[in-house]
Amino acid sequence: MSMTQQAQPAVTTPPAPGPKETDGRTARRPLALRLLARPEVGVFLGAVVVLIFFLFAAPPVRDGSSIANILYQSSTIGIMALPVALLMIGGEFDLSAGVAVITSALTASMLSYQLTLNVWVGVIVALAVSLGIGLFNGWMLIKTGLPSFLVTLGTFLILQGVNLAVTKLVTGNVATDSISDMDGFEQAKAIFASTFDVAGVQVKITVVWWLVFAALATWVLLRTKYGNWIFAVGGNKESARAVGVPVTFTKISLFMLVGFGAWFVGMHNLFSFNTVQSGEGVGQELIYIAAAVIGGCLLTGGAGSAIGPVFGAFMFGMVQQGIVYAGWNPDWFKAFLGVMLLGAVLINLWVQRTATRR
């Protein structure tokens, strides 16, 4: 009965390996190929291809002010695409992002006008409202455990309805009143919607903000603890929780970041155009998600970058305006847009595949 019994366990510690041994099985791929395999580089190349294409096909694009115009279009999409991308890396969607921009603008406008306050009060209250919407989205997600797609679809519908109904209730119209003659308007406009001169070309300040936010987002994502948490929470929520990553805090804060972005773009809209149409914003959320996905963010979460969506947004703006600059038949506008976007994504994919193949 005790024949197989042993006094000591059979297994002991393995000897430590020599100092600089390597596994030796993987050869170092050339730097160029390794770079190409990164999703950011793929979308960058896609963007370059699109730019060159339109430089050829649409002569007006070669003008400096046209590039500035394209950058402006890209920046208003790009500023929102950044937090949407971060949220996507964190594993969630926000379908209410488009209308949330308008909610923010409406809040600031109507509050300032109806109570005859300095517009900055409206701006600050709008920030609180936008962050609150983000908090609500995140909290609902955590509490119900439902897919964020559903939760934010609900918020999207609510906000769409509230935008229309509350504006009608408060102002009697479907658009807000003019606030351009109120205190604080000029200051706020200078921050959110001004233009400055660069070598004779008028550049909108949103372009600068866009690039600043992008740099900040990249730094946070790659160089901070919080960024590591974002990747973890999107890659495998349960694993992250098991090793002590604060999952709830990360998810809710990501939604609030989207809220911040919505506030910023909403303020830009308000101080650029003075009045806000309550029916706007619907459909924009898909464009933000598209920019993020084109930029290399996985729909399932856990992978992506902040730089990729910058090029993704640029690509979108380039294609949208490029079609007009090229003078193509406007009836086919949407179809062209779709074809070019697909083309850009395919180029991106092909580049990545080629680079990671043997």
Next chain:
Amino acid sequence: MTDKTTGTHGTTVQDTPAHGDRPLVELRGAGKSYGNIRALHGVDLEVHPGRVTCVLGDNGAGKSTLIKIISGLHQHTEGEFLVDGEPVRFSTPREALDRGIATVYQDLAVVPLMPVWRNFFLGSEMTKGPWPLRRLDIERMKKTADEELRNMGIVLDDLEQPIGTLSGGQRQCVAIARAVYFGARVLILDEPTAALGVKQSGVVLKYIAAARDRGLGVIFITHNPHHAYMVGDHFSVLRLGTMELSADRSEVSLEELTNHMAGGAELAALKHELAQVRGVDVEELPEETDLKASAAATPEGKS
């Protein structure tokens, strides 16, 4: 049993006294009920530093529930749970981690798309610089991860590769190395060899031994008595939520262990019935009396 060694952070680990001193983690008559389902009851377990306690049992025996209690995912509803002699009640895994109880789950608690070094330091990242410029100390993390993995015998060419590209055994080892590095005093391994082939299982068992030799108390959960017997110092067999066998290595043989696991008692009882059926060879099956004798010789945890 173990020598005085330097811990990973430069702290000195005490001379571990001989078996019999205060256990790191102890369960006394512990149990867990979900509503009116009693998943676990009457479990006694002791984890000592530098020793491997194997918890065996077939599927549905309650092994998962047991680990979840010790690792802080669930709370026990009966009995006592003691860490360093004090009763505790963990509400989050973070609390268990802070007490030095690290768990390597079956699904490994790694994020497949993230690089090895990021996974290694997940939840405990190294930072440098003052707030608000506090940033990750990537160089130090990569170097440390590389060193720790080498110390455990794993050599990786590229720490940037997503951890999902490593083989199952390698991933297990990274997870174990992670737990060891972060000063775990108790390491719980939830069926690490379940999905691995023979060679990979061998590799994992080697690392369990390495962890044990560094002075950790290891709880090794498995349903494979052969693996258990290769590294275990103490064996506890769970069945239907309760402890059926609790014996030191010196008190039980591999054969007995296997029979317990295989439900040898039932098979023996069946033996008589099977003997009636033509064509079934019952010669090799143990006699009921043989099993009962060995079971009586070992102290049982059943209340």
Next chain:
Amino acid sequence: MDRSSHTRSRRIAPFVAVAAAAALTLAGCSSSSGGKKAEEGGADASAGKADTPRMTVALVTHQSPGDTFWDIVRKGAQAAAAKDNVKLVYSADPNAGNQANLVQNAIDQKVDGIAVTLAKPDALKGVIAKAEKAGIPVVGLNSGVSDWKDLGLLEFFGQDENVAGEAFGKKLNEVGAKNAVCVIQEQGNIGLTQRCDGVKKTFEGKLQILNVNGTDMPSVKSTITAKLKQDSSIDYVATLGAPFALTAVQSVEEAGSKAKVATFDLNKQLTSAIQNGDITFAVDQQPYLQGYLAVDGLWLYKNNGNYSGGGEQPVLTGPAFVDKSNVDTVAEFAAKGTR
């Protein structure tokens, strides 16, 4: 746990402090110009109420949510309803099939009269016949000036977007435009498409269509700017909604173009833009009047059997052009949001 209540009160305290600070700030930060205080307190004209028995009228249009033009139609309808002791039930859907369902809904509610817009006459044919069978009088407004008789509608108020477009085109000829771009903010919207089609019919110069994303104003601005850059010979930008006209003014400036801006529909800000010359003219189809007449017409029919146009001719409400010469008379009403 015991700790939670203590930490909770500690966590609430900062929020209370912030809220208090916010309230104080709000009280102190009023604006010295603009805002509601500056608005002239002009109540809407309140007439007496008819003493005829209460009746229900359903107004079913093809409005897209948030559209300014239709909002004014609705206001006119509401004004008539208030005067005539009418309960107004308003519903709208840009999709013709859904609009038909809404009309059916009104029939089921057994309303006393239905007013519809015939953007897509074929889609509404069936349900209008049902209404007539049920003995509910149906009038048309805004769209369908060539179809209302065939569908058996009682009367028609307003006119087609097509007709408004044609008038617009003629006006463009008058002001000497040679190359105009028609900006459609919602590709596929029937009313908007009809307007541009109308312009194309009568305009003697070159007309181009530009589709823009109406749900994103920065995009509208960029796209118009791009178009002006692409074709620097454009001398007129025709927009189909007041807010888009104001954005077009910004685009023209940005593109350094010499183009002028003209538009359909008015709003508060537009009148001042016409006054200072940013916008050359605007077409006012008098949507308020369309809505008002539709509801009032049904009331008249119910209480006295009258129907305007005698079943032969539509009642035209426009288009009226508003330019620098007559903008002042309209400005006051536009400020109320009813022109």
